[in-house]
Amino acid sequence: MSRVNTVLGPVPAEELGLVAVHEHIGYGMPGSELDTRWWKTPEQRYEETVPKLRRFHELGGGTFVDATGICNGRDPDHYRSLSAKTGVHIVACTGFVGGDTALAHFANAEVDYLAAQFVHEITVGIGGTGAKAGVIKVGVSRGGRMTELDKRIYRAAARAARATGAPILTHLAIDAENAIAIFHEEQLPLHRVLFGHVDDGVNADRTRDTWIADQGGRIGFDTFGYETELPDPPFWARPRRERLDHFLRFIGDGRLHQVLASADANCSPLGWPGVKGHTVNYLFDDLIPDLRAAGLDEAAIRTIFVDNPAAFLTLQP
Numbered sequence: 001m002s003r004v005n006t007v008l009g010p011v012p013a014e015e016l017g018l019v020a021v022h023e024h025i026g027y028g029m030p031g032s033e034l035d036t037r038w039w040k041t042p043e044q045r046y047e048e049t050v051p052k053l054r055r056f057h058e059l060g061g062g063t064f065v066d067a068t069g070i071c072n073g074r075d076p077d078h079y080r081s082l083s084a085k086t087g088v089h090i091v092a093c094t095g096f097v098g099g100d101t102a103l104a105h106f107a108n109a110e111v112d113y114l115a116a117q118f119v120h121e122i123t124v125g126i127g128g129t130g131a132k133a134g135v136i137k138v139g140v141s142r143g144g145r146m147t148e149l150d151k152r153i154y155r156a157a158a159r160a161a162r163a164t165g166a167p168i169l170t171h172l173a174i175d176a177e178n179a180i181a182i183f184h185e186e187q188l189p190l191h192r193v194l195f196g197h198v199d200d201g202v203n204a205d206r207t208r209d210t211w212i213a214d215q216g217g218r219i220g221f222d223t224f225g226y227e228t229e230l231p232d233p234p235f236w237a238r239p240r241r242e243r244l245d246h247f248l249r250f251i252g253d254g255r256l257h258q259v260l261a262s263a264d265a266n267c268s269p270l271g272w273p274g275v276k277g278h279t280v281n282y283l284f285d286d287l288i289p290d291l292r293a294a295g296l297d298e299a300a301i302r303t304i305f306v307d308n309p310a311a312f313l314t315l316q317p
Contacts, residue, residue, distance in 0.1 A: 002314040005122065005134030005166070006063070006089045007079045016089060017062020019309035020280045022169065022196055022222035022262040024269075025049060025066050025082065025090070028073040030103055032271025040268065042078070049267040052279050053086040059284040063089040063309070065262075067169055067196075069096045069137040070117075071103050073270040076131035091313065094121035095137035095157055097171045099149030107149060114156035115163070122164045134313060136160055138179075139171030146175050154179055158186035165317035168193045169220070172203050176212050190216035194260055194312060197223055199246055201238035209250060213258050218312060221247045222262035225282035226275065234275055244290055256300060260308050261287065 002013040026045060033039065040048070053064065068074045076092055083090045095118060096102050106114070121133040136157045141147045146154070157168050168188075170179065173195040183190060198209040200223040209219050227233065227240045251259055263282045266274045283305070291301055 002310075004091065004310075004313045004315065005132040006083070007076055007092050007131040008083050008089075011089055013310040013314045015062075016306070016310050016313065018060050018305045019063040019065065019313070020056070020061060020262050020283060021065045021194070021260045021309045021312070022067045022220055022264050023064055023280050024068050024264070024266045025064075025075070025079060026073050026268045026270045027068050027266055028270025028272065029101060030071045032073060035271040038269070038271050038273060040270075045078070045268040046082070049082060050085055052267050052281065053082055053088045056280050056284075057087050059281060061088060061280070061284070063091060064280065065091040065093075065135060065169075065309075065313070067093055067135075067137055067171070067264075069093050069101070071101055072097055074126070076126045076129040080129070080131055091134040092126065092131055093135050093137040093169070094118045094126070094133035094160075095168075096139065096153055097137060098139035098141040099147050099153060100141035102149065109152065111152045111156045111159070114153060115159040118156060118160035119163050122160065122166050134166060134315075136166055136168045137171065138168060140175050144174055146178050151178070151182065154182045155186060158183050158188040161188055161192055162186065163317070165315035167312050170194065170196050172196060173198045173208055173212060173220075174203055176208060180212070180215055180217070191218060192312075192316065194218040194220050196220035197264070199223055199238065199243050200226065200236040201228070202236045204238060204243075204246065210253070213255050217258070218308070219250065219255070219259050220262065221250070221259060223264045224261060224287050225263045225265060225278045230275065230278075232276070244294070248294055251300070251304075256303055257308060259304060260312065261304055263287070
C-alpha cells in the first residue's frame with residue numbers, strides 16, 4: 001500500500017485529499033523566538049492557526065505540507081495538536097531552507113552526518129516527538145549560487161531520499177543546473193524532486209521551468225497569492241494575471257502531470273509580520289476559481305491538487 005508520513009502517523013496516499021504542498025504553520029529565521037517585536041505566545045500562535053486550518057478542511061482541504069525546515073521554527077508537537085484539532089493531515093519536513101539558515105552546528109557537517117539526520121527524522125522521528133518527517137527540504141543560500149554547505153545538504157538529501165523513499169522539495173529553483181547534477185550523481189530520479197517557487201516575482205524564468213521539466217523534475221508554482229495588487233506587497237510579489245498566465249502556459253504545453261501548486265502562506269509567522277490576509281485558503285478563494293474561469297476542467301484541477309501531490313509524497317524506496 002502506498003503511504004505518506006504525517007505527524008500523526010502514516011496515511012494511505014489515496015486518503016490525502018486535496019493537498020497544499022508548500023505551506024508553513026509558522027516560519028522564522030533562527031533566533032526569531034527571541035524577537036520581542038513579533039514574538040507570540042504558543043497560545044496566540046494556536047489561536048491564529050486553528051481557524052485557518054479548520055476553514056481549509058471545511059472548504060475541502062485534506063493535507064497541509066509544512067515546508068519549514070530544521071532551525072526555522074519547526075514544531076512537530078504543535079503540528080500534532082493542530083492536526084488532531086482540525087482534521088487536516090500535516091506533513092512535516094526534515095532538511096533546511098538553505099545553508100545560511102542552518103545553525104553553526106551544521107556549518108561543517110559532512111554529507112554522511114546530514115544524511116543520517118534526515119534518515120532518522122523520516123524513519124524514527126523528529127527529536128522525541130514521535131512525529132516522522134514526510135519530505136526533505138533543501139534550498140540555495142541567499143546570493144543565488146550554492147555554497148559548499150548547500151551542496152552537501154543537497155547531496156545528503158539525495159542519499160536520504162534514496163534510502164527512505166521520501167521526496168525532496170526545494171526552496172526556489174535557482175542554480176538548478178548544480179542541483180540536478182548532484183541528483184544525477186547520486187542516482188536520484190528527478191520525478192522525486194519538486195523544484196519550488198518557479199512562479200515568484202524574483203525567480204520567475206520561463207526558460208528555467210521548462211528546462212527543469214525537460215530533465216524530469218516536478219515544478220512548483222507555489223507562491224500563488226503574493227500579488228503586486230496587495231496593499232503592501234512583498235518584494236517577491238508578481239501581478240496576479242501574469243502569474244496565472246505563466247501557469248496556464250506551462251500546463252498547456254502538456255506538462256499537467258509535472259506541476260503542483262500552493263500558496264506558501266504562513267498561518268502564524270515567526271519573527272516577522274507575514275503578509276496580511278494571505279493564507280493557504282487562497283487556493284480555494286481565488287486560485288481554483290481562476291483556473292475554472294480560465295477553462296480548466298475538474299479532472300485537471302484534481303490532477304494538480306490531488307493526484308500529483310499523492311504521487312509525489314508517497315514513500316518510494
